[in-house]
Amino acid sequence: MDVKNLIISRPQPDISNHRHHNSNHMICFNTLFKNLVIGVLLLMLAAACTQPHRYRIGVSQCSSDDWRSKMNAGIQREAMVHEDVEVEIRSANDDNAKQIADIEYFADNNFDIIIAAPNEAMAITPAIRDAYNKGIPVIVFDRDIAGDTYTARIRTDNTAIGRDAAKYALSLYPPGHPLKAIEIYGLEGSTPAIERHNGFANALKAGGGTLLGSGHGNWNKENAEHVADSLLRLYPDADVIYAHNDRILVRKGQKVKKGELICEFDLEDIKADGYVMTTPVVISNNEEYASIALNHIGECNVG
Numbered sequence: 001m002d003v004k005n006l007i008i009s010r011p012q013p014d015i016s017n018h019r020h021h022n023s024n025h026m027i028c029f030n031t032l033f034k035n036l037v038i039g040v041l042l043l044m045l046a047a048a049c050t051q052p053h054r055y056r057i058g059v060s061q062c063s064s065d066d067w068r069s070k071m072n073a074g075i076q077r078e079a080m081v082h083e084d085v086e087v088e089i090r091s092a093n094d095d096n097a098k099q100i101a102d103i104e105y106f107a108d109n110n111f112d113i114i115i116a117a118p119n120e121a122m123a124i125t126p127a128i129r130d131a132y133n134k135g136i137p138v139i140v141f142d143r144d145i146a147g148d149t150y151t152a153r154i155r156t157d158n159t160a161i162g163r164d165a166a167k168y169a170l171s172l173y174p175p176g177h178p179l180k181a182i183e184i185y186g187l188e189g190s191t192p193a194i195e196r197h198n199g200f201a202n203a204l205k206a207g208g209g210t211l212l213g214s215g216h217g218n219w220n221k222e223n224a225e226h227v228a229d230s231l232l233r234l235y236p237d238a239d240v241i242y243a244h245n246d247r248i249l250v251r252k253g254q255k256v257k258k259g260e261l262i263c264e265f266d267l268e269d270i271k272a273d274g275y276v277m278t279t280p281v282v283i284s285n286n287e288e289y290a291s292i293a294l295n296h297i298g299e300c301n302v303g
Contacts, residue, residue: 052084053084054084054085054086055084055085055086055112055113056086056087056088056109056110056111056112056113057079057085057086057087057088057111057112057113057114057115058087058088058090058102058103058105058106058111058113058114058115059072059075059087059088059089059090059115059116060090060092060099060102060103060106060114060115060116060117061089061090061091061092061117062091062092062094062099062116062117062118062119062124062142062143062190063091063092063093063094063117063119064091064093068091068117072089075087075089076089088106088111090102090105092119094119094187095119096119096120096123096124099116099118099119099124099127100123100124100126100127103116103124103127103128103131104127104130104131106131106136107127107130107131107134107136111136112136112137113136113137113138113139114128114131114136114137114138114139115138115139115141116128116138116139116140116141117140117141117142117143118140118143118144118145118190118191119143119187119190120187120188120189120190121143121144121145121146121189121190121191122146122189123189124145125145125146125147125149128140128145128149128150129145129147129149132149132150132151133149137151137152138150138151139151139152139153139154140152140153140154140155141153141154141155142154142155142156142192143155143190143191143192144191156192157195158191158192158194158195158196158199159195159196159198159199160199161192161195161196161199162195162196162197162198162199162200162201162203162242163199163200163202163203164199165196165199165200165242166181166199166200166201166202166203166204166207166209166242167203167207169181169204169209169239169240169242170204170207170208170209172239172240173239176208177208177239178208178209178210179204179207179208179209179210179239179240180209180210180212180235180237180238180239180240181200181204181209181210181211181212181238181239181240181241181242182211182212182213182214182215182228182231182232182235182238182240182241182242183197183200183201183211183213183214183215183241183242183243183244184214184215184217184224184227184228184231184241184242184243184244185197185214185215185216185217185227185244186216186217186244187216188216192244193244196244197214197244200242212231212234212235212238213231213234213235214231215227215228215230215231217243217244224243228241
């Protein structure tokens with residue numbers, strides 16, 4: 001079975017507020033993020049005409065991974081050059097209740113700006129709406145909420161990510177090949193996972209391919225390995241695995257951990273087919289294996 005794994009890249013984001021949407025901003029995510037925060041701060045500074053104020057920015061990350069760590073480092077670096085800015089970053093670690101508590105903490109402690117990447121849209125929307133209705137500027141990034149109760153938004157076109165992944169998968173085979181794919185989904189209620197699935201499934205179908213099945217990897221490697229194993233057992237003739245992000249990608253040549261089950265076989269069936277199950281083992285450092293009992297000594301002929 002020749003399964004080609006796909007790894008998706010994160011395209012450049014666009015920025016919008018809830019009155020206007022512009023998909024033509026092809027700027028580095030961290031630069032765009034930085035400029036947006038600075039812009040909001042400048043507006044607040046212009047409005048403050050009395051005594052100096054130290055601005056507190058609360059960042060609510062939905063998860064922890066390499067690219068979010070780099071983003072957090074970029075935010076902290078930028079804050080260092082503004083002596084009147086203080087940043088506190090909290091990660092929900094994929095837990096809706098934790099993220100709701102983090103956003104409520106920022107709101108209850110009078111942070112000047114809240115920046116949030118919602119874990120799941122429906123679950124996190126009420127907390128963001130409450131903070132927004134208190135008059136706190138809220139920037140939603142990477143993932144969406146249900147509604148428009150935010151000050152500004154930075155997002156990617158996740159439908160295009162899925163569509164491009166399907167086009168790439170189709171290009172791996174000759175025209176007319178009935179491509180069969182399986183999908184390792186992200187988190188069920190997160191908008192990137194929903195949009196990436198829709199983009200991939202629609203483009204794959206339009207190109208004559210079939211999505212055999214999907215499973216939720218929940219953006220993490222451990223879940224993804226179980227999902228991939230189950231899907232490959234159900235659909236061993238799949239041509240392509242589409243993973244929603246690089247953390248859940250199960251790669252060809254992946255290292256096996258100690259104690260991990262590699263394969264299973266029926267010994268009696270193999271014997272019934274006439275195969276001899278004696279396995280020759282060559283030991284060159286026999287002094288280290290003195291406890292091994294020898295049942296037979298003789299020649300071993302190939303075949």
